[in-house]
Amino acid sequence: MKQPIRTLANSDDIIALLAHEGDLSPAQIAEQLDLPRPTVYRLLDGLSSIDFTEPVRDSKTRLSLRWLRMADAAREAMREWRGADQVLTDLVERTGQTAYITVPRDGEAVCVAWEQGNTIGVVETKPGRSLSMHAGAAGRVVLAYGTDLEGYLESNPKRQRFNDRTLLTDDELRADVELTRQRGYAISEGDITDGITAIAVPVRGSKGKIAGSLTVSGLDEHFAGREDAILEVLQDAAARLGNLAQVSN
Structure with a gap:
């Protein structure tokens, strides 16, 4: 049970960071949240698959219009x-x-x-x-x-x-x-x-x-x-x- 909760918590941290900072690259997210880069890539893939985030130029990610x-x-x-x-x-x-x-x-x-x-x-x-x-x-x-x-x-x-x-x-x-x-x-x-x-x-x-x-x-x-x-x-x-x-x- 701990792993799903940790995954949700990390996803929530990414969403909160994007909401506060705007467009960020996976490397920037990993650095600011002190998460392994592979973890960030995996979580971003999951968030993108449910239309919570979307890719933008320069390999960055932002929150999707779904949040509006x-x-x-x-x-x-x-x-x-x-x-x-x-x-x-x-x-x-x-x-x-x-x-x-x-x-x-x-x-x-x-x-x-x-x-x-x-x-x-x-x-x-x-x-x-x-x-x-x-x-x-x-x-x-x-x-x-x-x-x-x-x-x-x-x-x-x-x-x-x-x-x-x-x-x-x-x-x-x-x-x-x-x-x-x-x-x-x-x-x-x-x-x-x-x-x-x-x-x-x-x-x-x-x-x-x-x-x-x-x-x-x-x-x-x-x-x-x-x-x-x-x-x-x-x-x-x-x-x-x-x-x-x-x-x-």
């Missing part, structure tokens, strides 16, 4: 976010910024809905993408409201440094969680990508339990002097999403 259909089906099954598209559209119209919803899943914040802002190509967060919890407004709100903080710190001792503003140490993250809970939102001022600001607030479902986070993100200059106004619109949208989540439960 699966993602749509998975999102449709999440009843609490039905009607969220209109809320996001209204939020983008009122702020001009890219808006997205994330939910806590397995130690990460996963984007489940997204609406492009007025500036194309600035924010690349899309449905299905996993975000770090120690960096970025969306992840830090999920860390503050939807995660066992000490459990997260213990399970994730190695955290990616995006730049010199990224919070990395346990004490930095504890302080940030306390501040986020005190003021009710998190703000990211380039702690992942230089020149990008984001503000996130929790979305509360039934009995006040966090259902996810709602974020708006864009260029620093589009937030300058508008932070309070954008936050007010964001909190209003989060309340609307919270009502949707409560109705579905």
